[in-house]
Amino acid sequence: MRNAILFALLLVTHVAAAQIDYDQKLRSLGITLTPPSKPIANYVKAVRTGNLLFLAGHGPTLGDGSNITGKVGKDLTIEQAIQAARATAISLLSTMKAEIGDLNKVKRIVKVTGWVNCDPQFTEQPKVMNGCSDLLVAVFGERGKHARAALGANALPMNIAVEIEMVVELEP
Numbered sequence: 001m002r003n004a005i006l007f008a009l010l011l012v013t014h015v016a017a018a019q020i021d022y023d024q025k026l027r028s029l030g031i032t033l034t035p036p037s038k039p040i041a042n043y044v045k046a047v048r049t050g051n052l053l054f055l056a057g058h059g060p061t062l063g064d065g066s067n068i069t070g071k072v073g074k075d076l077t078i079e080q081a082i083q084a085a086r087a088t089a090i091s092l093l094s095t096m097k098a099e100i101g102d103l104n105k106v107k108r109i110v111k112v113t114g115w116v117n118c119d120p121q122f123t124e125q126p127k128v129m130n131g132c133s134d135l136l137v138a139v140f141g142e143r144g145k146h147a148r149a150a151l152g153a154n155a156l157p158m159n160i161a162v163e164i165e166m167v168v169e170l171e172p
Contacts, residue, residue, distance in 0.1 A: 022103035025139050026093070034063050036095040040157065046099040051107070053099065053168040057115075058091045059160035060084035069159040073119030076161055078127060081116060084161035085131030088114075092132075092166050093139070100170060107169040109136050109146040114164040117156040125150040132164055 026033065039045055039056070047054045060068035060083075068084040070076040076084070097103055114129045116122070129150040136144035146166075156163050 019104075020141070022106065022139060026103075029138060031090055031093075031135075031139075032063065033090065033094040033097050036091070036098050037061050037065065045095045048099065048170070051170050051172055052110070053096065053170055055092050055095055055166040055168065057163040057165045058088050058095065059157070059163050060087040061091045062087060067158060068161045070161055071117050071119055071159075072124075072128060072161060073122035078124055081118075081128040081161055082131035085114065085116075085128050085164065086135050088162050088164045089132040089135040092164060096166075096168060105170045106140060106143060107171045108143050109140060109166065110169050111147045111167040112136070112164060113149045113151070113166075114162055115151050115153040115156060116162050117154075117160060118152045120152075120154070122152060125152050128162065129164075132162075 036045055043056055045056050045058075062068070068076075068080070068087060070080075072078065072081040093103070096106070100106075112129070112132060114125070114132060116125045116128045118125065129148060133146070133148060136146065138144070153163075
């Protein structure tokens with residue numbers, strides 16, 4: 001009996017130690033979430049069904065409400081585009097937090113799909129999308145690793161540099 005109690009205490013301690021506070025993780029990375037912007041057309045920014053949260057396409061909206069705009073390979077460098085994808089990931093996290101209230105409910109980032117507004121000869125879309133993927137892994141660790149598509153687009157709404165949508169599995 002005593003061994004069973006000790007095992008249970010060790011298990012609880014191990015589980016508690018493995019629990020990460022994602023809001024604290026964001027702060028340690030110097031990331032501040034802002035209230036999500038309003039949709040620009042007839043849609044909602046997030047839909048939850050069961051344990052899945054579907055986030056609509058988001059752009060690289062900065063804290064002041066402006067967007068990173070331009071065509072990669074023409075107006076923007078690849079480094080600027082990577083920062084745009086990172087800013088878009090922060091925008092997605094802001095919407096997610098507003099929708100579910102607590103990022104600790106995230107079980108896994110399932111799928112990320114991104115479009116890069118680029119010159120027709122530009123072929124480094126996966127490198128641009130790493131700006132988003134790297135941030136998600138930095139925040140969520142293994143739970144942040146996801147399936148992904150990185151696509152080029154000849155134009156995006158309001159000339160934004162990238163648009164990214166995401167599917168997230170939540171704890172029941």
